[in-house]
Amino acid sequence: MILIIIWEVISKLQLFPAFMWPPLFIPNEQGGVTILKTFIDGIVSGQLLEATGASLLRLVIGFVIAVAIGLLLGFLIYKFKIVDDTLGFFVASLQAIPNIVWLPLAILWFGLGVGSVLFIVILGAAISVTITSSAAFKGVNPLLIRVAKTMGSSGWHLFRTVIFKASVPQLIAGLRIAWALTWRAVLAGELLGGGGDGLGTLLDLGRSIQAMDLIFSIMIIIGIIGSLIDNFVFVRLEKFVFRKWGISTT
Amino acid sequence: MDEHILLENVNKSFPKNNRSETVTLEDVSLSIKRGEFISLLGPSGCGKSTLLNIIAGLEKETSGKVLVNGNPITGPGNDRIVVFQESGLFPWMTVLENVMYGLLIKKVPKEEAKERAMVWLQKVHLGKFADRSPHELSGGMKQRVAIARALVMDPEILLMDEPFAALDEQTRMVLHQELETLWRETGKTIIFVTHNIREALVLSDRVVLMKTRPGGIKNIFPVQAARPRNSSDSILNYLENRILSELEQEMEKVLKEELGSDYALKKDRVYIDPHNNLGSDI
Ligand SMILES: Nc1ncnc2c1ncn2[C@@H]1O[C@H](COP(=O)(O)OP(=O)(O)OP(=O)(O)O)[C@@H](O)[C@H]1O
């Protein structure tokens, strides 16, 4: 609240031109811009909503594919020592590279556009999921595995009913990290590589037409979506799983 | 004699680091009859759990022969079920689902599996807790679920690794009786690991006393007292004293190695309670 007041005051003092520091609510001159107005206009006209939708779609597609790849590679690393020694090592070193660094390469391969954005989105999250899932599978309490084996479980049944289930709490935590990575990668990719119609592209547009109000509107949306999904999906899921698995969070 | 399990010159070592390895079991030979109740007794770390795991097929012997019904063991099988030292319940399943787990693997229809699991939960006095999560149970209750989970499988051979160590005296006595009745009625072969000499004597046909460093069999005591056993039976008392004195020798050896020259100083302070967890605190 105080921040909001300070913001309005600075804007009213006109220390900066309005395109650099637009007011939040109260226009400086009759019919002048405010962030709120741009935000509402953008949503009403559909421009912001469409861009949000486009980015979210990329986010979900990228996330689902990345998780599928990550779980598969995680399983292979867990299951086969040879894969662990080769691919496992490779993946661990890849993780040190921030995924936006791949963008130039991606643009060379897929050209500017959605393909490149999806590529870096999937790459970063898949590596993260691969590492957390293989570590989770390897870290399952050996006692639980012995119990399952003495009861007659083995092979795929053992993995499905015990190793995977016992890993779920760590997997959820890993997915949460992967989700945050994906969201960042989508925006960074769109901003730099041009994803046609997403929020990142709109941000770039805002910069080129010097529309600070538009930029702020988009930043607000990005922040809201990021924290909404984190709080309503992942924090809840984590709480539920931790309670069910009997892990105390305190 | 109908031989059920045969161990011949079994050795087991675990790799310690790249070059050396620890010898956990050395030259263990033992023949166990069908329907026999055997106890394994010995100081902590002497390889009781390892021996049990080898018979269960969870661990492979380094050398030697392990036969069940005359056939070498190739892996776990549901003719042999282990009750582990720790309960090892699956936290994501309810108590009932935990007990049903093995039955469903055996392709028992779900409804029947549920009924059979309930019967065993009631026998360990946990019928009311069927729908709870394992983490809502106390340590002793969890162990009773683990026992129910093993017994519901109705295996030919029961391998029990200190199953009652975490229980209170009353529950333990109830379960002793339950186990003895079950054993008498079903003729199962039972191998029972314990630290408690009394428990071993009250339940077993033979008590196998194990030694340590390297682990192996020190002595075997047949218990020829009449059943149902009466804990004031003079045979039991006599055996208890003999086993105790041999165990003390064994523990002295361990202490000597552990403490080196400090041993003489500490000797007087070592207190051994024959009725409770002999050696478990080492
Ligand atoms: N997986 C393993 N890797 C390396 N060493 C092992 C392994 N399992 C057991 N050992 C070693 O083998 C020895 C015997 O262990 P084991 O668990 O069989 O003892 P125990 O008689 O059951 O002891 P306790 O009474 O404390 O349960 C110990 O010295 C232990 O360090």
Ligand SMILES: [Mg+2]
């Ligand atoms: Mg043990």
